[in-house]
Amino acid sequence: MGDKNPEAGSSKPPTSTLYPVYTVTNVQNKVRVLDGKKVTYSSWVKLFQLHARGYKVLDHIDGTLPPAKDDQLYESWMEIDAIELQWIYSTLSDDLVVRVLDIVDYCQKLRELASQLADVDQPVTEGRLIIQLVNGLPPEYDVVAAAQLHHTLPPWEDAVNLLDAEERRHNARMTPPVVAAATRDTDQP
Template sequence: MGDKTDPNTTKIIHPVYIVANIQNKVRILDGKKVTYSSWVKLFKLHACGYKVLSHIDGTTPPAKTDEDYESWSEIDAIVLQWIYGTLSDDLLTRVLEPDSIAYEAWTRIQNIFLNNKGSRAADLEHEFNNLTLRAMPSLEDYC
């Protein structure tokens, strides 16, 4: 007898493989037009919907000897591409590292935006205190 396969059985592909362009779902993080908190919310929503949240939430990956590691690694590479593909050029150069996994890149981005929160708040407060009506194009913009 030959090899019998069920013709009604179809291989289910992981949803991550059907994303054509991440930028249609998650905008480019630049820290100005798109803030870090907005980007994180959009990215996590997208990651949850495509069943890859575990690649950025700190879940321990399978061991390299695990039979699921190859599949996990391929999916992680796609998530890493999503991360890199939604960063401004300036941020990309600060985050890009060889042999990285998605969670490591995610953490590097988090550190860029959250580790200097105090100094960023001080800069914004200084900017606010020095804001004058004369420097603004209209009263509405000033307000």
């Protein structure tokens, strides 16, 4: 009969496997660049979600919370989260990246300032933080700022999500009306 290998047929995964996220060399080969013209937001989201599911990182974009900072998996989670953010930014057109990073940067700076003030016993209420957020937004956010943020003063995360939704709405409206332009050109003698 011979020697039997106790591990043969075992369904145990190897102890040192490479997490799939680390095998991606160019995400643009899988997810097309969102430009609002050829690739719409909804199609980009579907492709990105498929990609994230295939590489076992969907939990980084579906609202799942990261492990606690004292958890041994925290550093790995944050590293994978950074890689996925790189995927997102690398699949946005140059114009969209600048806009997204500006709003993200603005929100992060406000949040950091509020934390610093709290550290010196001068806490900023969430309502006051939202008012400051609204006051510093560019004019294209006036509708969402006035109607949804300033009057209702939602929680911080909800406010940031509303800004994100407004950004997507604004980008969708920027798509040029090709049909209207073509009609105008053919009507002229």
